[in-house]
Amino acid sequence: MVLIPLHPSKAKPASASAGPAGTGADKPLxxxxxxxxxxxxxPVAQLKMATADVLTDASVVVDSLQYGPDSGFQPLREQLASYLSNIFSKYSVPNDPERICITGGASQNAACILQSFTDPAYTACIWVSAPCYFLMCPIFEDSGFAGRLRAVPEDDEGTDVEALERGFQEFESSPPSEPTYKNNLAPDRKAYRHVVYVVPTSSNPSGSSMTVKRREQLVRLARKYDALLIADDVYDFLQWDVPRADAVLTSKQGSVSLPPPLPRLVDVDRTLPQEDGHETEEDSRRFGNAISNGSFSKIVAPGLRTGWVEATPAFSYGLAQTGSSKSGGAPSQFSAATIAVLMRTGELDRYLQExxxxxxxxxxxxxxxxxxxxxxxxxxxxxxxxxxxxxxxxxxxxxxxxxxxxxxxxxxxxxxxxxxxxxxxxxxxxxxxxxxxxxxxxxxxxxxxxxxxxxxxxxxxxxxxxxxxxxxxxxxxxxxxxxxxxxxxxxxxx
The missing domain is CATH 3.90.1150.10 (Aspartate Aminotransferase, domain 1)
Incomplete structure (x- = not known):
């Protein structure tokens, strides 16, 4: 066992010099x-290597510097499909690039999802697990839902599904008063009646992770009320075992393996049987009720502005039809090519582990x-x-x-x-x-x-x-x- 002292440092802080009594102005921030x-x-060194690889590979460099296909840089889609299938193998995740759409990061992609899978005239509310990642709120407001964000408290298992269902039921007796105005969505996209935003694993800010039982309950509820679960799965690969209080560590470990991961909501939605007597509408079966909103911002670097969605093939394709993506080609094409090298060479895994x-x-x-x-x-x-x-x-x-x-x-x-x-x-x-x-x-x-x-x-x-x-x-x-x-x-x- 690697050991850690309970109180690693009692040394005087480097910036312990104090200014005038009662002020902090002269202290380093x-x-x-x-x-x-x-x-x-x-990972500066790894990115230098990967960037050089892209720029010197004649078979890749032109594609990486041009507009990309709507669904994203195909080699990265393939690398991600294989990687996710391996990491979440316990949950039989298929190695299917058609389930992957490359995005401009989790925040940019949330905006695209709202453009393509909501209609403010039909979608009742955005339900946000609280405490919440606060910078998501303006994204929801900019998409037409100002004044229509609803907090759902967390309990010891995660998002309170009983409170969420009570909220859903408030809208059951009051159908939309206006006709939908996004008539361009079908057949490749649809508007959900509700959207639920959660960070199931290592939530920001609470740090808590939703139990498997609660994940299943949440998916069942989403199916029942035509809700889309947007799961920000940005910390799934930044997990570690916590040594006990009596363990003594003198320095950080040289290598930390990823503990067995929990199933993502998208995995639960894919594998959880339909309840007896409950027939989900065709659109919901096709598009699903949960998506995994992934990002390389936390596991490589925020400046790359690259992420991905894993969802049903129909949802991933529909997301790629968002106007802003189609206009510019896939977002972050060069960054996607660089990340594909990190994944292909195993450097991403080594960086995360070491x-x-x-x-x-x-x-x-x-x-x-x-x-x-x-x-x-x-x-x-x-x-x-x-x-x-x-x-x-x-x-x-x-x-x-x-x-x-x-x-x-x-x-x-x-x-x-x-x-x-x-x-x-x-x-x-x-x-x-x-x-x-x-x-x-x-x-x-x-x-x-x-x-x-x-x-x-x-x-x-x-x-x-x-x-x-x-x-x-x-x-x-x-x-x-x-x-x-x-x-x-x-x-x-x-």
Whole structure:
């Protein structure tokens, strides 16, 4: 077993010099909000190799620099189909490129899905699992659903399906008052009555993963009410086993294998039998009720702006007929060719196993230990804590974030965020940021904080927690008006 000390560092932080008492202006910024991969983790050398390969291969270079086919760079579709079939082999995922459509990343693709598979005159609502990835809300609003986003709370198993069904039923007795106006969709596309947005594995911000039972319940519900489940499966390959609390690690591991993955919603939708006596309409059978919205942003680099959808062949083809994709050809054609090389040569898998997962597992451990040492009096870890020494179960965690709940009811996350920035030059994400826009009252998170362990270097993760601890320890002292982080800046931090 690889070993890790419970408290890896008590050394003075590199930027411990303090300015005038009560201010943080002269302290180096520590940003535990930004959900980006750390510069040290980016696969620069691998991308140099792959790019050179594309530009020197006469059989590929012209295609990679031209407009692409609607469904995307075919070699990448083939590589992805094979890779996903292998990773999710337990669920008999077919090796079928027709199930793959290359996209411009998970966010861009969400907009394309809304263009091709919703109609604001027919689609009732966008149902968003809360707490939510907050930057999805403007995408839904821009697609005609402003004021029609509804929060669905999470429980210990994932999205609360009983609450979701109650929401669906509210619209059963009130059919659309207007005729559909997207008459161009059929036969290659359709409008769903409902759209449900979830991050089933290592959700942002909660870090939680939906149970298999809940995934099945969610698919059954989507079939019953003509709903499309958009699953952002962006962290599925960034999972690791969490060593127990009594394990001692002195450094990050050299290699971290991917733990057995959970079935994605698209896998459940493909394999779950239809319920007796319930006949799904032809369009739903053809297009399915769940799609996997994948992205290379977290597993290679965000700047590549490349992702994929896995769905039924009919859905993937219909998505490729979205006007913006057809006009420009497949998005990210050159990036797709570069990524195809990474996959073909095995460099992507090696990078994930030897760089990305070990780094994130280690950073997660450092953050957990720092929180337990400095913040346990004030904050409770909601998901992703260390398994107890007596536990025999293997705990899996993943993603970029740790979700914490305040123990004191007289503190607010928003006020803590403001004071941390003003007094300590520390940026954290307060819970209200992750409330569903327009339906905030249905799922409040003013007593929650999200910390990211992916962006800052290891010393700054520790220092950021120590700065936050100072803010909380001094909370009851008289305080001057704190300077808030401008709301317009938060989008830059993802």
């Amino acid at each position: 520590v940003n535990l909000l930004r959900g980006w991969p750390a510069p040290a983790i980016l 760089v990305a997962r070990p780094a994130l597992q280690w950073r997660h451990r450092l953050l957990i230990q720092a929180v337990e040492e400095h913040l346990s009096e004030f904050l409770e870890i909601k998901c992703g804590g260390l398994p107890k020494a007596t536990s025999s179960e293997v705990t899996t965690y993943g993603g970029y974030f740790l979700w914490l709940k305040l123990r004191r009811s007289d503190m607010s996350a928003a006020a803590i965020s403001k004071r941390a920035f003003a007094k300590e030059n520390l940026i954290i994400a307060d819970g209200p940021l992750f409330e569903v826009k327009g339906d905030e009252a249905s799922a409040r998170f003013d007593d929650h904080i999200r910390l990211c362990f992916a962006w800052e270097d290891e010393a700054k993760i520790q220092e950021g927690v120590e700065r936050l601890a100072r803010v909380l320890r001094n909370w009851d002292e008289p305080e001057d008006a704190a300077t808030a982080l401008p709301a317009s800046d938060t989008g830059a931090f993802k």
